[in-house]
Amino acid sequence: MLTVCPYFHVHQPFRVKRYRVFDIGNDTEYFNDMSGTDLDNRFIVEKVANKSYRPTNRVLKELLDRHPEFRFNLSFSGTVLDQFEAYAPDVLESFQELVATGRVEILADTYHHSLAFFYSVPEFKRQVEQHERKIKKLFGVKPRVFRNTELSYRNDLAKWCEDNGYLGIMAEGWDKYLGWRSPNYLYRPTGCSKIKVLLKNYKLSDDIAFRFGNKQWESWPLSADTYANWIHAHHGDGQTVNLFMDYESFGEHQWEDTGIFDFLRAMPEMVMRHPDTSFKTATETVQSYDVAGEYDVPDVLTWADTDRDLTAWNGNDIQRDAIAATYRLEEDIMKTRKRDLIETWRKLQTSDHFYYMCTKWANDGDVHAYFSPYQSPYDAYIAFMNALSDLQLRVSHAVAEREAKEVAVATAEPASVEEEVVELEPMPERSQVPAPEPEPALSPRRWWEKILDAIPFFSRPRREGISS
Numbered sequence: 001m002l003t004v005c006p007y008f009h010v011h012q013p014f015r016v017k018r019y020r021v022f023d024i025g026n027d028t029e030y031f032n033d034m035s036g037t038d039l040d041n042r043f044i045v046e047k048v049a050n051k052s053y054r055p056t057n058r059v060l061k062e063l064l065d066r067h068p069e070f071r072f073n074l075s076f077s078g079t080v081l082d083q084f085e086a087y088a089p090d091v092l093e094s095f096q097e098l099v100a101t102g103r104v105e106i107l108a109d110t111y112h113h114s115l116a117f118f119y120s121v122p123e124f125k126r127q128v129e130q131h132e133r134k135i136k137k138l139f140g141v142k143p144r145v146f147r148n149t150e151l152s153y154r155n156d157l158a159k160w161c162e163d164n165g166y167l168g169i170m171a172e173g174w175d176k177y178l179g180w181r182s183p184n185y186l187y188r189p190t191g192c193s194k195i196k197v198l199l200k201n202y203k204l205s206d207d208i209a210f211r212f213g214n215k216q217w218e219s220w221p222l223s224a225d226t227y228a229n230w231i232h233a234h235h236g237d238g239q240t241v242n243l244f245m246d247y248e249s250f251g252e253h254q255w256e257d258t259g260i261f262d263f264l265r266a267m268p269e270m271v272m273r274h275p276d277t278s279f280k281t282a283t284e285t286v287q288s289y290d291v292a293g294e295y296d297v298p299d300v301l302t303w304a305d306t307d308r309d310l311t312a313w314n315g316n317d318i319q320r321d322a323i324a325a326t327y328r329l330e331e332d333i334m335k336t337r338k339r340d341l342i343e344t345w346r347k348l349q350t351s352d353h354f355y356y357m358c359t360k361w362a363n364d365g366d367v368h369a370y371f372s373p374y375q376s377p378y379d380a381y382i383a384f385m386n387a388l389s390d391l392q393l394r395v396s397h398a399v400a401e402r403e404a405k406e407v408a409v410a411t412a413e414p415a416s417v418e419e420e421v422v423e424l425e426p427m428p429e430r431s432q433v434p435a436p437e438p439e440p441a442l443s444p445r446r447w448w449e450k451i452l453d454a455i456p457f458f459s460r461p462r463r464e465g466i467s468s
Contacts, residue, residue: 002184002235003280003288004271005198007073007147007170008247010095011113012048012080013352015039015373019386028394030387031347038373045080045087052251057094059250059265064101070268071103071279074247075147078111078127078134079350092138099139105281106135108143108166114349115149115313117157118300119327127346128164145169145282149351151200151244151303152310155296158189158197166195168286170244172303173199177295184238185292186285196286197295200244200303204230209245213258224263228270232277239289240280244303305360313354318381323354325388329395336398344391348384356380 017033033039063070074095084092098104110116111131116124136142145168146161153171161169173183183199207227211217219226231241246253254260271277280288304312314320326348333345356372357380374380 002231002238002241002274002277003285004231004241004243004277005073005280005282005285006071006243007075007107007282008245008249009075009147010053010080010247011077012041012045012083013077013113013350014079014083014347015041015044016348016353016380016383016387018379019383019390021386024386024390025393028390030344030390041083042087045083048248048252049088049091051256052248053088053091054094055256055261056247056250056264057091057098059261060098061094063265063268064098064103067268067272069272069278071105071281071284073105073107073145073282074099075107075109076135077109077113077350078131079113079347081134081138096139099141103281105145105283106139106141106143107145107147107170107282108132108135109147110149112346112349113149113351114346115152115310115323115351115354116349117148117160118152118154118310119323120330121160123327123330123349145198145286150313151301153197153297153301155190155298158195159191162189162192162195168196168198168282170198170200170242170282171295171297172301172308173201173242174301174308176308177297177301181293182234182238184234184241186239186289187293187295188291190294190296190298196291198240198242198282198285199295201241202303204241205243205245208243208260208263209249209253212249212260212263213254221259222263224266224270227263227267228273231271232274235274235276239292240285242285304355312358312360313351316357316359316377318359318377319354319357322357322381322384322388325385329388329392332395332399336395336402338398341391341395341398345395348388348391353380353384357384 014031015033015038016030017039019027019030031041033041036043038044060072076095081092084095099106108128109131110124110127111134112127114124114127116127132143144166146166147170148157151170151172153169158169169189178199183201186196186198189195189197204227207219207222207230211219212222214220234241250260250264268279271279300310301308302310302312314323326345329345333342336342352371356374357377359377372380374383
C-alpha cells in the first residue's frame with residue numbers, strides 16, 4: 001500500500017511600503033501602500049485570490065465531492081488569514097468549506113511566518129500559541145502536526161514539538177541527511193522518542209511547483225497520467241509520497257494557461273487508478289506507519305534555494321543586521337505591553353522581509369528577484385530599516401512613559417492613566433539556540449553609511465504578475 005500526503009502552504013506577508021528616512025517620527029503606518037503595485041497588500045491579495053485562491057478552491061472542492069478517498073493538508077500564516085478577513089472574506093469562507101468536509105487537515109505554524117525559533121524560542125512559542133487560537137476560532141480545529149516557516153527544521157525544533165504534544169513535524173527530505181535512504185518513509189527525529197517526521201519528496205513536489213510550466217523541461221508538458229505513473233513507481237520503495245508546495249503554485253506561480261488546473265483536476269483520479277494507492281492527511285499518515293529509522297539534522301534545514309539552509313534569509317550583512325536589530329527589540333517591546341506595538345514588531349519578523357534582501361546570484365538570485373516587490377535587495381533593506389527605526393522610537397517613548405507611571409505609583413502618586421495593555425506571560429529565560437551576537441543599535445544615519453560603505457547598489461529587472 002502506498003499513500004500520497006499533499007500539503008499546500010497559504011501565505012501573504014504585510015509588505016513594507018517605500019518608507020523613507022524622512023518618514024521616521026512622522027508616519028506609523030508601515031504597511032499601508034495603496035499604489036496598486038506589488039507593495040499594495042490589498043491589491044496583491046485580491047490579484048492572487050482571482051488567479052489562485054478562488055479557482056483552486058473550486059477545483060479542490062469538486063475533487064473532495066467526487067472522490068471520497070481524496071485528502072490533503074493546508075497550513076496558513078496568520079498574516080494571510082488577517083488579510084483574507086480584511087480584503088477577501090469569501091476566500092476565507094471557501095477555505096472553511098474545504099476544512100468542513102473533515103478530509104482537509106490544518107497544520108500548526110507560526111502566526112507571523114517568522115524564523116523566531118532560531119532567534120527567540122519564547123517569542124516563537126507565543127506566535128505558535130497565537131496561531132493555534134486563530135485556527136480554532138476560524139476553523140474549529142486544533143492542529144496536531146507542526147510545519148515551521150519555510151519548512152525550516154532542526155533536531156531541537158522537533159524535540160520542542162514533541163514536548164508540546166505534536167504527533168508529527170514536516171521537513172525537507174534532503175539527500176545530505178538522508179544519504180541512500182528514501183524520503184517516502186516516516187523517520188524519528190534525533191533526540192525524540194515519540195514524534196515522527198514527514199519528509200518532502202522534493203523531486204515530485206518541485207515537478208509541480210517549479211518545473212510544470214517550463215517549456216525547456218524534458219518532461220514538458222506534464223500530464224496527470226504521467227505524473228501518477230511516477231508516483232506508482234514508488235510502490236515497494238516507501239509508505240507515503242509527501243507532496244509539499246506553496247498553494248500559489250496553482251494559478252499564480254504556474255499560470256492558468258500552463259494547464260495547471262486541468263492537471264490538478266485529473267491528478268487524484270489518475271493516482272487512485274492503482275488499486276493500492278490512496279490519499280492520507282498528515283495525522284493519518286503519522287498514525288498509520290512506523291518509523292523506518294532516524295533523521296538527524298543538527299543544522300538548520302529549509303526548502304529554499306540550492307543550499308537548503310537559512311542563507312536565503314541571513315546570508316549577507318544587511319540581512320543579518322536587519323534580523324539582529326529586529327530581535328534586539330524583544331525585551332523593550334514586551335515591556336510596553338502595547339498591543340499595537342507588539343503586533344507591528346511581529347509583522348516585521350515575517351521572513352519575506354529578509355528574503356527580499358538576499359543578494360544571491362544565478363538561479364537562486366533569479367527566484368529571489370522574481371518574488372520581491374522591490375527594485376533591489378538594498379531598496380528592501382532601506383524601507384525595512386527606516387520602519388524599524390521608527391518603531392524603535394515609539395518603543396523607547398512607550399517604555400519611558402511606563403517607567404514614569406511605575407515611579408508615580410511607587411511614590412504614592414497614583415495618577416489614574418488608562419492604558420492599552422495586552423496580557424503577557426512572564427518573560428522566560430532566553431533560549432540557548434544560536435542567536436545573533438548583540439550589536440549596538442544603529443541610528444538611521446549609521447546604517448545608511450554602512451550600506452554605502454560596504455555594498456554597492458545594483459538593480460534587478462522586475463517581472464510582471466508576481467506576488468508572494
